[in-house]
Amino acid sequence: MRRAISRSRSCAIGVALVWCVLVSPGLATASIADPAAFLEQTEALRTKDHSRFVERLRQVRREGPSLSTPQQWHLRYLDAWETMFEGDYSRSEAQLRDIIGHSGDVTLAAKASALLLSNLGANRRYDEAFALANHLVDDLPRIDDPLARSMVLMNLSQMFNLAGQTDLAIQYAGMMESAVPPGETLCYPFSMRAAALNNTGRLTSSSPELTKAIDACVTAGQPILANTMWLVLGDRFIDEGQPRKTLALLERIEPSIRASDYYAHLLSSQVQRARANEKLGNVEGARKAALAALAMGDDTEMNEWMRDAYGVLYRIEKGQGHASAALSYYERYVAQDKGYLDDITARDVAFELSRQHLLAQKLETERLARQNSVLRLQKALETKAVETSRLYIVLLLLFLASVVFWLLRTKRSQLRFKKLSWHDGLTGIFNRQHFMNEAERILRSLEKRTGDACLVFIDLDHFKQINDTHGHAMGDLVLKHAVAICGQQLRPGDVFGRLGGEEFGMLLVGCPGERGMLVADHIRMAIEASPVIEEGCVVSFSTSVGLAATGTCGYELQRLCREADMALYKAKRAGRNRVMADTSGSLAES
Incomplete structure (x- = not known):
């Protein structure tokens, strides 16, 4: 994340x-x-x-x-x-x-x-x-x-x-x-280098690359780029537990940000102010800055600033016991989080596809070059003596075999990449996009014959705490362990996918609501009873589960997702480690 x-x-x-x-x-x-x-x-x-x-x-x-x-x-x-x-x-x-x-x-x-x-x-x-x-x-x-x-x-x-x-x-x-x-300066290359390092989390507030970029852009009289680098520094201060430095930095650069009137900087500075005040326990200051950031944006925007603003407001309302307001902000936070994660996934897939396309083009060029070589060899064979013709034919056949080998290899690589694009890289189950496509296809088929199905959303409880306490490697083991347990409870016709982070989705095909509640509760109990044991470290964890059934919600995937999501939020608010169903019918809590 x-x-x-x-x-x-x-x-x-x-x-x-x-x-x-x-x-x-x-x-x-x-x-x-x-x-x-x-x-x-x-x-x-x-x-x-x-x-x-x-x-x-x-x-x-x-x-x-x-x-x-x-x-x-x-x-x-x-x-x-x-x-x-x-x-x-x-x-x-x-x-x-x-x-x-x-x-x-x-x-x-x-x-x-x-x-x-x-x-x-x-x-x-x-x-x-x-x-x-x-x-x-x-x-x-x-x-x-x-x-x-x-x-x-x-x-x-x-x-x-x-x-x-x-x-x-x-x-x-x-x-x-x-x-x-x-006539140009080093502002641009230094800024691009700092941006790339920031992308991988290798940049700190004291990194010389960041300092050089700020100095170069200030000296060059490039206020927008200078402010961009200052705001990167502000983010690093917050991540390093120095929110007071962030607030002091924002006060210093605010006149320049307002003078340039650049939307991204105006929005980013407000969100940084909200996050820093939240770290310092200044609830009113954090709320004011977060609301100011949301007032600048649009709910249709999907970016990390809107996400962070909703996150701050959610934590404030939750801390003050305002359950309804906290839920509202949390739902928007989740929508923002999923939106920009989907965008990142789209970038990754597009890059891999372009690389595969480029590889295919190069192989095609090589194939055509080899075909030209074959034609030249054939022409040369016509001029050779009978005693050497057989040798050239053997060489030609070997060459053609190598071309076929490379073509088969390319095809196999393309098929493998297509399969990988459907699956989550960590757990091996369907990724979010393919899970949704398969679920929608199956629901359309079930609707024609009035079959039953249940959509189940599963979220690991306190997963961030596992990462923070035991590290991301242990967090990955927990995710894989949870997927293995869930897979044991599913039938061949069911669909299972990772929706993002620690959240998973299942479509139980031919399963009415009551049966779906039993399956979901079996999964919950199996996970609760099966801690991860790695090198003497025992990590216990639980899940919260939300369920929506076609018998009460119909066959529209969007509505089933909404109802299952709401049921999941209810399970979280009710204390976690439980199964909750949609409220459209007679299903209850398990």
């Missing part, structure tokens, strides 16, 4: 870096005597002085100078940048693809590709984003312009950081550092 949160925070850091795309100091207003120079100066103002950047674009159109074809494409690129900055991703994508496909300018196409990569990542179109990233990696040796190359390297570092490929992200940040464009 800690790694997932870091991954999501790194995504937010990447967004800040996207909008600070390699800019130079502001320039004085100028007439358009030289359109090419005017456009270059205008491009340098994009984020240093955005209002003047927009005014200069208007000036180009208003004065209507005669632009050459390259200058017209340059203007279209600046228009696409502004369109994306305003949030119109769809229109900016069309503009960028037009520049990439038709401008004929290698440098401009590289800049547009880097910007398109950010566009796709911001819209969570990870399959296309990683495909474009692979293409840019291949094109990188042919990009000579220092600024365009630096933009591509920065976006590649950001994209691989989103996929959890920290070593690659650091590698591209290092390439940026070794080839800083003239």
Whole structure:
């Protein structure tokens, strides 16, 4: 879970870096005597002085100078940048693809590709984003312009950081550092390196990488990037048990955050203030900051800041005995938690798929190369003497056998990856997405013949305490142990999957509600009676179970999930280590 949160925070850091795309100091207003120079100066103002950047674009159109074809494409690129900055991703994508496909300018196409990569990542179109990233990696040796190359390297570092490929992200940040464009500073490569290290939890408040990034960005006069790094430092203070330092830091940088009016920083600073005050026991201060953060956002947003804000409010209300309010906040907390975990999973799957696709393309290229070699060999065979023809035929057959071997290997690898994409990497059971797909398919089939089924949600009690006390390795053993016990109670036709963290789901097929309660209670008792014993350490644990039956809730998966989830929350509130069923029918507690 800690790694997932870091991954999501790194995504937010990447967004800040996207909008600070390699800019130079502001320039004085100028007439358009030289359109090419005017456009270059205008491009340098994009984020240093955005209002003047927009005014200069208007000036180009208003004065209507005669632009050459390259200058017209340059203007279209600046228009696409502004369109994306305003949030119109769809229109900016069309503009960028037009520049990439038709401008004929290698440098401009590289800049547009880097910007398109950010566009796709911001819209969570990870399959296309990683495909474009692979293409840019291949094109990188042919990009000579220092600024365009630096933009591509920065976006590649950001994209691989989103996929959890920290070593690659650091590698591209290092390439940026070794080839800083003239007039630029080390702010960007240092920030990308710090973001990648933060992704893996290897960054602390005293890490020299973080200190260097802050100093470089402050010196370069890059307030948004500097504030991004300051906020990373604030997170580290909280995680290291120094909330007072976080509050002092927020007071110092608040004027700069408000001056830049950057949404992510405004939201992040409020959430940090809420978390720090909660650590210090300042309940009112924590509540005020968390509510302020929620007022900025939207319930449809899925990010770690909204999640943390709901988490703070849930713990406050729970501590004060306000059960109804605590439940409401907890439900929103869970929705946020699942939302951004699903997004992280989508990134990982997209990256693996793009890597497999790239591998398949390379193998296909090798196959075609081998086929060409075969044709050359066949032509050579025609000119050879009879006494040597048999030898060449044998060699040819061996070569063809190797091609078939590689093709079979590739196919087997693809089938294996497809199977892995359905299963949870730790426990081996279905992952959340495949479990939901299978459950919905079975429910549709049961509805046609009015069959029975029960949806069961299982959550391990006090699992965080097990991790904190015995370590994550023991936590993994507990999860595997619980899955093994559950599997012993299930029939071949039942569906079993991990929904996320310590929560699991079961669809008991052909099982009415009363029978489902018995099965769920057998599982609960079996887990309670079977502690994990590892190297002399005995870890006992229990489960809370929520159940919803088709006989009372119908066959709609969404409703069954909602009812089972509510029943699970009731089991938690009732003291844990129990089975609760939905309240739509006559089922009760076990």
